[in-house]
Amino acid sequence: MPQSRDSGQTAAPAAGDTTRERVLTAAMEEFARHGIAGARVDRIAKLAKTSKERVYAYFRSKDALYADVAAREYVVIAEATQMDPCDLPGYAGRLFDYFVARPDHHRLIAWGRLELPGTTAVADDPSQEVIARKIDQLRQVQQAGQLNPAWDPADVLALVNQIAMTWASQPELSKAATVHAVDPTTAARRAAVVTAVEQLFPRAR
Secondary structure, three states: OOOOOOOOOOOOOOOOOOHHHHHHHHHHHHHHHHHHHEEEHHHHHHHHHHHHOOOOOOOOHHHHHHHHHHHHHHHHHHHOOOOOOHHHEEEHHHHHHHHHHHHHHHHHHHHHHHHOOOOOOOOHHHHHHHHHHHHHHHHHHHOOOOOOOOHHHHHHHHHHHHOOOOOOEEEEEEEHHHOOOOOOOHHHHHHHHHHHHHHHOOOOO
């Protein structure tokens, strides 16, 4: 079957389709470990206890499978971290915690940014819906006087996310910090993230 870089169409899942769920779970592990180019559909099928042909019955291409996995992960992250636009330092701390506990999830997202830059992953991409909702929330608290309106809300979200994922995106620095930082603990790294966001975007009083 072809594995060209197209968004493809994902087959609609049947109710209670556990095979499809096993494929998605296996694909997340495979993509996080090997990236998109390095991932192999036959390994995904084997881990999911199904056939390669069955995988392609659900997903027209490897990229379409990645797109589905990544889109689901963006929704999971949003639900797990719950951005409070009046408490961006707290949100940054929750993002930090999420990726400390799940570094493979960060790798999954990072591979897509490296290998599929600027592409539209799937129709009605839920990650874009999540981002648009967060930007709208930030705009509302600006209008209510609870966040500095001089900032574009899109910039606010981008900066908070980047600060929160500073250590997840730089594992070499995380390793160095355990040796060279005055306080080598994960708690100290988290505190630095929260403090940085607090100084830029203080909690609403």
